[in-house]
Amino acid sequence: DTGVSQNPRHKITKRGQNVTFRCDPISEHNRLYWYRQTLGQGPEFLTYFQNEAQLEKSRLLSDRFSAERPKGSFSTLEIQRTEQGDSAMYLCASSSSGTRFREQFFGPGTRLTVL
Amino acid sequence: GESVGLHLPTLSVQEGDNSIINCAYSNSASDYFIWYKQESGKGPQFIIDIRSNMDKRQGQRVTVLLNKTVKHLSLQIAATQPGDSAVYFCALSTNAGKSTFGDGTTLTVKP
Numbered sequence: 001d002t003g004v005s006q007n008p009r010h011k012i013t014k015r016g017q018n019v020t021f022r023c024d025p026i027s028e029h030n031r032l033y034w035y036r037q038t039l040g041q042g043p044e045f046l047t048y049f050q051n052e053a054q055l056e057k058s059r060l061l062s063d064r065f066s067a068e069r070p071k072g073s074f075s076t077l078e079i080q081r082t083e084q085g086d087s088a089m090y091l092c093a094s095s096s097s098g099t100r101f102r103e104q105f106f107g108p109g110t111r112l113t114v115l
Numbered sequence: 116g117e118s119v120g121l122h123l124p125t126l127s128v129q130e131g132d133n134s135i136i137n138c139a140y141s142n143s144a145s146d147y148f149i150w151y152k153q154e155s156g157k158g159p160q161f162i163i164d165i166r167s168n169m170d171k172r173q174g175q176r177v178t179v180l181l182n183k184t185v186k187h188l189s190l191q192i193a194a195t196q197p198g199d200s201a202v203y204f205c206a207l208s209t210n211a212g213k214s215t216f217g218d219g220t221t222l223t224v225k226p
Contacts, residue, residue: 042204042216106158
């Protein structure tokens with residue numbers, strides 16, 4: 001296993017379009033997190049899953065954002081009707097739920113540019 | 116709510132010197148405090164963490180100090196190397212796993 005992977009790495013879209021990103025976590029990890037990072041700032045928590053259950057969502061996750069993890073493995077993050085303010089790096093991380101749960105392994109991110 | 120701030124947005128050190136990166140936080144309810152390193156074009160990488168009931172923890176070339184009285188966290192890097200150049204984030208974590216990140220300190224190591 002080579003770590004957390006995210007696809008695509010870059011996405012350019014026009015305002016109003018829908019986009020979907022995929023995250024494949026480390027296979028034995030049952031926790032999965034989504035963060036958003038803008039230039040010069042730390043990652044902001046969006047949501048997290050334990051297996052297929054979405055346990056917490058940030059108020060940053062407006063109704064245009066939805067995340068799924070249908071089989072407890074990969075996850076998708078969809079943004080509907082994109083706005084220029086959605087331009088950011090979207091990071092996915094995974095961790096175990098054992099004693100090392102707080103050690104989150106991050107993927108390389110998907111950079112979204114909304115024109 | 117929680118907030119996390121770093122004292123200096125940038126830090127420049129000479130190769131071989133020790134580096135100290137500081138972080139202040141406002142919420143005392145965090146269970147863990149974590150340091151991450153982020154290199155250009157990559158996601159953050161876990162370095163070390165410390166439980167809220169501890170005040171010091173050492174790793175390989177790194178030491179984290181936690182002062183709960185003044186709500187201050189620091190990361191000390193011994194014998195800083197060029198490969199340590201990156202952005203460093205402190206983060207507060209709960210037992211549920213949600214992490215709140217600060218804005219980062221950019222460490223530049225001069226040869």
